[in-house]
Amino acid sequence: MARTLDVYLDRNIIGHLTQDEGGQMRFEYEESWLRNPEAIPLSQSLPLRADRFRQKECRGFFGGTLPESTNRKTIARILGISDKNDFAMLEQIGGECAGAVTLLPEEKSIPEADNNYRDLPDEELARILRELPNRPLMVGDHGIRLSLAGAQDKIAVRLENGRISIPLGSAPSTHILKPAIATYEGVVFNEAFCMALAKDVGLSAALATIGGIEDIDYLLIERFDRHREEDGQIRRLHQEDFCQALGIPSELKYQDEGGPTLKDSFDLLRAISSSPVVDLRALLDAIIFNIIIGNHDAHAKNFALLYMPDRSTTLAPLYDLVSTVFYPELSDKMAMKIGGEGKSSLVVPKNVEKFAKDTGLAVPPTLARFPALADAVLASIKGVEKPNQISEEVAKLISRRCVSIISSFSNR
Numbered sequence: 001m002a003r004t005l006d007v008y009l010d011r012n013i014i015g016h017l018t019q020d021e022g023g024q025m026r027f028e029y030e031e032s033w034l035r036n037p038e039a040i041p042l043s044q045s046l047p048l049r050a051d052r053f054r055q056k057e058c059r060g061f062f063g064g065t066l067p068e069s070t071n072r073k074t075i076a077r078i079l080g081i082s083d084k085n086d087f088a089m090l091e092q093i094g095g096e097c098a099g100a101v102t103l104l105p106e107e108k109s110i111p112e113a114d115n116n117y118r119d120l121p122d123e124e125l126a127r128i129l130r131e132l133p134n135r136p137l138m139v140g141d142h143g144i145r146l147s148l149a150g151a152q153d154k155i156a157v158r159l160e161n162g163r164i165s166i167p168l169g170s171a172p173s174t175h176i177l178k179p180a181i182a183t184y185e186g187v188v189f190n191e192a193f194c195m196a197l198a199k200d201v202g203l204s205a206a207l208a209t210i211g212g213i214e215d216i217d218y219l220l221i222e223r224f225d226r227h228r229e230e231d232g233q234i235r236r237l238h239q240e241d242f243c244q245a246l247g248i249p250s251e252l253k254y255q256d257e258g259g260p261t262l263k264d265s266f267d268l269l270r271a272i273s274s275s276p277v278v279d280l281r282a283l284l285d286a287i288i289f290n291i292i293i294g295n296h297d298a299h300a301k302n303f304a305l306l307y308m309p310d311r312s313t314t315l316a317p318l319y320d321l322v323s324t325v326f327y328p329e330l331s332d333k334m335a336m337k338i339g340g341e342g343k344s345s346l347v348v349p350k351n352v353e354k355f356a357k358d359t360g361l362a363v364p365p366t367l368a369r370f371p372a373l374a375d376a377v378l379a380s381i382k383g384v385e386k387p388n389q390i391s392e393e394v395a396k397l398i399s400r401r402c403v404s405i406i407s408s409f410s411n412r
């Protein structure tokens with residue numbers, strides 16, 4: 001028997017996601033949405049049209065809202081569904097997703113006052129964070145329908161007057177809470193430092209603060225796809241990562257596995273951005289910054305488009321900035337190559353020249369930007385807060401990388 005989920009963008013029903021008797025997904029825009037002069041597409045990969053989208057066309061976007069890797073398998077086991085069944089998983093946990101998307105069974109609708117939350121006392125928050133590896137996204141907990149992409153443990157929460165609560169049903173969250181990972185020492189302090197460093201050198205990055213409960217450190221990240229109105233209501237802003245915008249399934253997010261390249265990323269932004277000159281410069285700085293800090297996991301799902309209320313489209317603030325080279329057990333290959341080079345420590349001017357030509361950027365200013373940004377990072381490192389020994393060690397590592405880049409590009 002075919003099943004249907006209504007697809008909402010903010011509070012507007014815009015289409016229907018169905019699964020037929022053979023297990024194939026289809027997406028179709030609501031006719032009233034197609035007639036709406038204010039209508040925007042759900043994704044760049046799903047342009048407004050009357051024809052239905054087949055699974056191959058719509059899975060990149062819808063599957064891209066779901067968790068990945070081990071977490072996905074664990075969630076499927078708890079829910080008693082196949083980990084390959086995107087529709088069944090969205091049916092269970094698609095209430096609060098990235099961007100302005102909410103998926104609800106067709107017999108339900110978004111409440112007029114969508115503000116149902118459950119307070120999390122300290123002891124309950126600590127318990128939930130301890131249970132996350134075995135119960136990702138609090139799946140199966142009554143009333144909770146959260147979905148966040150990625151492989152790392154995290155939950156979506158609301159922060160109000162210093163108190164943390166969990167959204168129920170389709171209520172919007174304001175922050176993402178990422179607890180420490182036991183296998184990667186001090187990753188919370190690593191990410192917090194890299195995020196703060198990015199902001200200090202003038203890059204647009206999500207606001208991240210360190211928190212703790214009992215013996216658990218966590219990072220609390222303010223959602224850039226949420227906006228608080230003057231009346232206190234939380235409004236969703238639509239966003240999608242580059243994989244979703246390009247229609248690429250999450251499991252293909254790495255270039256070596258068939259995922260997007262830097263050329264694909266720059267071409268997408270050049271075609272979509274309302275301020276391409278500004279955004280292309282921001283994306284270039286993001287690529288360089290990731291090389292400087294040694295973030296080899298900067299794949300296409302870690303860059304996003306943000307759709308603003310004034311209908312403009314912009315590069316979203318940066319997120320998931322971590323010095324992965326700090327952990328020698330992690331891959332030394334970058335998620336996206338620079339001018340044919342896959343290792344950040346081996347990137348030299350000739351790779352950057354090729355990268356600039358491939359992506360349609362002017363070669364001289366692109367080459368000059370590498371040592372310039374490295375110099376700015378080096379100057380900022382001392383002033384960025386380092387609340388933990390890990391922060392200090394990450395700062396020293398990044399400083400050494402800055403010196404190496406400045407030397408390599410100054411002596412070309």
